[in-house]
Amino acid sequence: xxxxxxxxxxxxxxxxxxxxxxxxxxxxxxxxxxxxxxxxxxxxxxxxxxxxxxxxxxxxxxxxxxxxxxxxxxxxxxxxxxxxxxxxxxxxxxxxxxxxxxxxxxxxxxxxxxxxxxxxxxxxxxxxxxxxxxxxxxxxxxxxxxxxxxxxxxxxxxxxxxxxxxxxxxxxxxxxxxxxxxxxxxxxxxxxxxxxxxxxxxxxxxxxxxxxxxxxxxxxxxxxxxxxxxxxxxxxxxxxxxxxxxxxxxxxxxxxxxxxxxxxxxxxxxxxxxxxxxxxxxxxxxxxxxxxxxxxxxxxxxxxxxxxxxxxxxxxxxxxxxxxxxxxxxxxxxxxxxxxxxxxxxxxxxxxxxxxxxxxxxxxxxxxxxxxxxxxxxxxxxxxxxxxxxxxxxxxxxxxxxxxxxxxxxxxxxxxxxxxxxxxxxx
Numbered sequence: 001x002x003x004x005x006x007x008x009x010x011x012x013x014x015x016x017x018x019x020x021x022x023x024x025x026x027x028x029x030x031x032x033x034x035x036x037x038x039x040x041x042x043x044x045x046x047x048x049x050x051x052x053x054x055x056x057x058x059x060x061x062x063x064x065x066x067x068x069x070x071x072x073x074x075x076x077x078x079x080x081x082x083x084x085x086x087x088x089x090x091x092x093x094x095x096x097x098x099x100x101x102x103x104x105x106x107x108x109x110x111x112x113x114x115x116x117x118x119x120x121x122x123x124x125x126x127x128x129x130x131x132x133x134x135x136x137x138x139x140x141x142x143x144x145x146x147x148x149x150x151x152x153x154x155x156x157x158x159x160x161x162x163x164x165x166x167x168x169x170x171x172x173x174x175x176x177x178x179x180x181x182x183x184x185x186x187x188x189x190x191x192x193x194x195x196x197x198x199x200x201x202x203x204x205x206x207x208x209x210x211x212x213x214x215x216x217x218x219x220x221x222x223x224x225x226x227x228x229x230x231x232x233x234x235x236x237x238x239x240x241x242x243x244x245x246x247x248x249x250x251x252x253x254x255x256x257x258x259x260x261x262x263x264x265x266x267x268x269x270x271x272x273x274x275x276x277x278x279x280x281x282x283x284x285x286x287x288x289x290x291x292x293x294x295x296x297x298x299x300x301x302x303x304x305x306x307x308x309x310x311x312x313x314x315x316x317x318x319x320x321x322x323x324x325x326x327x328x329x330x331x332x333x334x335x336x337x338x339x340x341x342x343x344x345x346x347x348x349x350x351x352x353x354x355x356x357x358x359x360x361x362x363x364x365x366x367x368x369x370x371x372x373x374x375x376x377x378x379x380x381x382x383x384x385x386x387x388x389x390x391x392x393x394x395x396x397x398x399x400x401x402x403x404x405x406x407x408x409x410x411x412x413x414x415x416x417x418x419x420x421x422x423x424x425x426x427x
Contacts, residue, residue: 006202006203006206007170007173007174007202007203007205007206008198008199008202008203008206010173010177011166011169011170011173011202012056012059013056013060014059014060014063015060015063015064016033016036016060016064019053019056019057019060020053020158020162020165020166020198021052021053021155021156021158021159021162021198022052022053022057022155022156024156025057025153025155026057032044032153036061036064036065039065041061041065041100041102041129042129042150042151043123043128043129043130043131043149043150043151044130044131044132044150044151044152044153045108045131045132045133045134045138045142045147045150045151045152045153046058046131046132046133046134046153046155047134047135047136047137047138047152047153047154047155048135048154048155048156048157049135049155049157049195049196049197049243050135050197050199050200051158051194051195051196051197051198051199051200051201052155052156052157052158052196052197052198053155053198054106054133054155055104055106055133057155058102058104058131058133059104061102061131062102062104065102067100067101067102067129068089068101068102069101069102069104070085070088070089070101070102070103070104070128071104071106072085072103072104072105072106073105073106073107074105074106074107074108074109074110074111074115075106075107075110077105077115078115079114079115079118082115082118082119083118085103086103086118086119086122086127086128089101089103089122089127089128090122090127090128100126100127100128100129101127101128101129102128102129102130102131103119103122103128103129103130103131104131104132104133105119105130105131105132105133106133107133107134107135108132108133108134108138108141108142109134109135109136109138109141109142110274113143116142116143116146117143117145119146120145120146120149123146123149123150124149130146130150132150136277138152140276140280157195157196157197158196158197158198160191162198163191163194163196163198163201164187164191166198166201166202167184167187167190167191167201167202167205168184170201170202170205170206171184171205174205174206174209178209178210179215180209180212180214180215180216180217181215181216181217182209182216182217182219183216183217183218183219184219185218185219185220186219186220186221186224187219188221189221189222189224189225189228190204190205190219190224193224193228195243204224204228205219207227207228208223208224208227208228211227245264245267245268245271246264246268246281248260248264249261249264249265249267249268249278249281249324250281250285252264252328253282253285253289253324253327253328254285254289254332256328256329256330256332257328258324258325258328258329260328261324261325261327261328262321262324262325265278265320265321265324269313269317269320275308275309275312275313275316275320276305276308276309278308278320279301279304279305279308279309279320279323280305282301282304282305282320282323282324282327283298283301283302283304283305285301285327286298286300286301286302286327287336287337288334288337289332289333289334289337290327290330290331290332290333291333291334291335291336291337292333292335292336292404292409292410292413293330293331293332293333293335293405293407293408293409293410294330294331294409295409297326297327297330300323300326300327301323301327304319304320304322304323307319308320331407331408331409332407333404333405333407333409333410334405335402335403335404335405335410336402338403339401339402339403342401343401346396346399346401350393350395350396353393353394353395353396354393355393356390356393356394357374357375358374358375358376358389358390359376359391376389377389384420386420388420388421388424397424398424398425398426400425400426400427404417404427414427
């Protein structure tokens with residue numbers, strides 16, 4: 001490593017004992033550490049925020065297990081590159097006693113379907129152990145056939161104590177490299193700007209120290225803010241500002257402000273954000289924050305997602321803007337979001353309560369004889385297509401999960417529920 005290497009690269013750990021964070025995965029007795037120790041390493045997807053150690057962990061796994069290691073970046077690689085690397089890995093695997101080669105693919109979420117398809121055969125046949133790294137939810141970004149053949153391990157942002165330990169390592173290393181004295185008198189701003197990203201933390205420390213022409217560098221919150229203020233206006237798809245801008249975009253739509261929504265949308269577009277990432281966030285908001293108040297919002301958002309996936313930039317700008325304005329102007333309700341949240345908590349608390357007999361399916365004669373489906377009354381045989389039956393487990397009778405809110409659509413829901421279920425649910 002030369003003296004000009006970034007501090008984060010200089011301090012990149014080479015063993016699990018030096019690795020900081022992710023104790024739930026690589027701590028003593030943890031699932032991934034046990035897999036490494038046993039030599040039975042599955043193909044995997046490492047999913048987590050930037051700077052949490054995904055690339056480092058892949059390298060450490062390879063070195064610890066003494067496996068051949070091949071590295072591809074999804075940004076710069078095509079199907080041809082994937083196939084060439086697989087052929088090389090296959091050759092090494094056949095003529096090496098070191099074990100199955102590891103193929104590491106950084107930002108695997110950027111691979112197209114055809115690129116991911118090209119990996120399938122090698123993973124399926126066991127020619128390579130795939131380690132993919134992603135900051136995006138693999139359920140959306142990795143094809144199901146490949147995802148089903150991989151374990152997904154979730155990495156977490158580093159805790160304050162871990163970041164402080166890294167900061168101290170960085171201070172010592174920079175003092176040694178640059179022959180300066182560094183005093184970190186305050187670290188709140190450093191930690192805040194890092195956003196739990198170890199790489200960003202060390203890069204910021206290095207920037208502050210190298211920006212000083214003094215032989216003694218004093219790090220305070222104000223000094224950090226002054227040095228880093230210019231970087232705050234940039235949009236870093238892999239950093240803290242990325243998540244701040246996305247948060248502002250979502251909150252503007254939730255807060256019914258189309259002006260704010262379009263502004264933050266433009267910031268993301270200008271910063272080169274992935275078009276599907278933006279559309280997917282609006283798809284989630286359409287259900288979570290609008291829901292039953294305007295069910296058409298989900299249809300619009302889904303159509304937006306499908307359209308921009310086909311069209312791409314720059315034409316998608318217009319579609320994204322139209323959808324963001326529509327969602328911002330739509331009536332809001334999180335009633336259905338709260339309902340499923342309550343229901344899931346209830347299931348966890350109450351366990352698997354039995355289905356009432358009258359609601360059970362009765363495909364056989366025996367099931368009918370023992371009461372399956374008995375006393376079930378077909379709603380369409382009654383006025384208003386309604387009949388009062390018990391549709392909850394007996395132990396939960398009368399439990400209210402869906403509470404309609406005060407908006408046109410859900411007010412109508414409440415009136416209808418009051419007409420049918422006032423005595424049972426108290427609407």
